[in-house]
Amino acid sequence: MKKLSVIVPAYNEEETVEIFYNEFAKVERQMDVESELIFIDDGSKDNTLAELKKLQELHSEVHYISFSRNFGKEAALYAGLQKADGDYVAVMDVDLQDPPELLPKMVGIVEKGEYDAVATRRQDRDGESKVRSFFARKFYKWINKVSSLELVDGARDFRVMTRQMVDNILSMQERERFSKGLFNWVGFNTYYISYENRERVAGSTSWSFWGLLKYAIEGFISFSTAPLAFVTSAGVATCLLAILGAIIVVVRAMIFPGTSAFGWPSLAVIILFFSGVQLLSLGIIGRYIAEIYLEVKKRPVYIVKEEK
Structure with a gap:
């Protein structure tokens, strides 16, 4: 039986x-x-x-x-x-x-x-x-x-x-x-x-x-690396935005020389946003590293x- x-x-x-x-x-x-x-x-x-x-x-x-x-x-x-x-x-x-x-x-x-x-x-x-x-x-x-x-x-x-x-x-x-x-x-x-x-x-x-x-x-x-792919995509997008922003600043300085700085509130928001993206990315990567850390101890x- x-x-x-x-x-x-x-x-x-x-x-x-x-x-x-x-x-x-x-x-x-x-x-x-x-x-x-x-x-x-x-x-x-x-x-x-x-x-x-x-x-x-x-x-x-x-x-x-x-x-x-x-x-x-x-x-x-x-x-x-x-x-x-x-x-x-x-x-x-x-x-x-x-x-x-x-x-x-x-x-x-x-x-x-x-x-x-x-x-x-x-x-x-x-x-x-x-x-x-x-x-x-x-x-x-x-x-x-x-x-x-x-x-x-x-x-x-x-x-x-x-x-x-x-x-x-x-x-x-x-x-x-x-x-x-x-x-x-x-x-x-x-x-x-x-x-x-x-x-x-x-x-x-x-x-x-x-x-x-x-x-x-x-x-x-345990069963997906999609969060890591998200971090990579966010990094690429951030770099592209930074390059675009740099081009805008250079072109603006050439067309309107001597203009005073403006947009400090916007700049503060942008800094806070990208700081948040960095912390989120570190958190996601850290979670995967924590999984490795727990596994290798073999408790x-x-x-x-x-x-x-």
């Missing part, structure tokens, strides 16, 4: 752990595979780990990994992928925004062999703030334009993958990870299932607007405090 490993990251999710397990148990019987649950406690500050230990004592198919501190969801996903040894590997959230009842269908499609992965996407963003929804859509639009990725708008991390696909994802060992991009970059045939957006079953999200913005920037930096993606 084939084995399905289900990776479930959790950060401060003491209220949802047991609820998630009960819902998963209902659909587990519908799948003709052996299942295991691998919870990743991402340095939770509440009783998430205690709840996981209770589950593990009662159910042999439940395993957990607890980090020494909060390393982030990407580190949790990476740890889960490394731990999972199933023929098929699923990734899903513990808050039930990823419907467990879709798992039997997803596993069934992968088992047929035509597809290497079955992923999910939200067909709407009901319940999400308009500002957050607007920027989310723009993110998918922009990253598809400036990179080789073809991310599906509304795509979730919730998916089922074959062993071959997971092994290839694990072969990419960068420290700063952007899983949505990695899932897409490795290729393989992927089938998408759409479903209506769902609210959390309990608790509150740990993702703030700024946290999501930082995550989006990480996606751009571990996560540190495990305990597991079972």
